[in-house]
Amino acid sequence: MQYATINRERREAERGLIGTCPICEISVRPRCGRIRVAHWYHPPGHFDHRWEPETEWHRKWKNSFPKEWQEVCHRAGSGERHLADVKAPNGQVLEFQHSPISEEERSSREMIHGNMFWVVDGLRLKNDRQRFYDALRFRKVVHESPLTFIVPTTSSMLLRKWENSQKIVFFDFGELDEPSDPVRFKASVLWGSFPVPQKGGAILRPILRAKFLDSMTKNSPLVGVEGDVKPVQALVPAWMRPSRHHQRL
Numbered sequence: 054m055q056y057a058t059i060n061r062e063r064r065e066a067e068r069g070l071i072g073t074c075p076i077c078e079i080s081v082r083p084r085c086g087r088i089r090v091a092h093w094y095h096p097p098g099h100f101d102h103r104w105e106p107e108t109e110w111h112r113k114w115k116n117s118f119p120k121e122w123q124e125v126c127h128r129a130g131s132g133e134r135h136l137a138d139v140k141a142p143n144g145q146v147l148e149f150q151h152s153p154i155s156e157e158e159r160s161s162r163e164m165i166h167g168n169m170f171w172v173v174d175g176l177r178l179k180n181d182r183q184r185f186y187d188a189l190r191f192r193k194v195v196h197e198s199p200l201t202f203i204v205p206t207t208s209s210m211l212l213r214k215w216e217n218s219q220k221i222v223f224f225d226f227g228e229l230d231e232p233s234d235p236v237r238f239k240a241s242v243l244w245g246s247f248p249v250p251q252k253g254g255a256i257l258r259p260i261l262r263a264k265f266l267d268s269m270t271k272n273s274p275l276v277g278v279e280g281d282v283k284p285v286q287a288l289v290p291a292w293m294r295p296s297r298h299h300q301r302l
């Protein structure tokens with residue numbers, strides 16, 4: 054956990070402090086090693102409320118949101134308490150996932166949180182980004198505005214692993230921009246994968262990173278790419294350019 058309570062204040066782990074877990078109200082101690090980011094840990098034998106150790110990537114995402122929205126105690130219908138990585142005042146939950154996750158865990162968290170998005174670290178494995186972009190070479194345009202593609206999932210392990218999710222999954226490939234990418238934008242995007250009833254294909258929609266954060270923090274609709282940022286035209290093959298039929302006047 055990033056936060057524990059000390060004198061009714063939310064505090065980050067620091068050497069010498071002893072905090073209280075906001076969920077089970079047990080004493081927690083700081084762990085400030087060189088390998089993992091500083092965090093609070095529960096005494097042995099006590100459940101840590103976290104599914105995975107936090108990475109820098111995880112922490113960076115959480116810290117893009119107000120402190121009060123981070124690690125929010127979420128009470129499931131069953132009465133069980135869980136920590137949501139981020140929960141906005143409108144109830145929207147974000148879960149950031151770096152490590153591999155089992156199907157059971159994934160669907161259990163989707164049940165618990167209800168209104169949630171996944172943000173998945175697309176740079177964990179060396180080939181994940183390459184395979185994802187390779188799949189994009191076989192894209193078909195479903196909508197021009199907002200730009201939406203359907204791609205085959207067969208060759209991308211990342212897409213296959215998440216294709217059963219019932220929630221929108223945003224793949225985060227960082228700020229990398231490779232000249233060989235089949236689709237490129239002028240600013241960093243997250244790739245939203247939308248739940249589909251059948252396997253084998255993923256519905257993908259690029260969302261500007263800045264717009265994603267805006268939508269979460271300002272409680273505004275999540276808008277896709279259109280108007281202000283278009284795909285770099287030279288790199289868009291002729292067959293996927295807007296036909297006259299689809300062009301907006």
Ligand SMILES: [Zn+2]
Nearest residue numbers: 074076077078
């Ligand atoms: Zn606890």
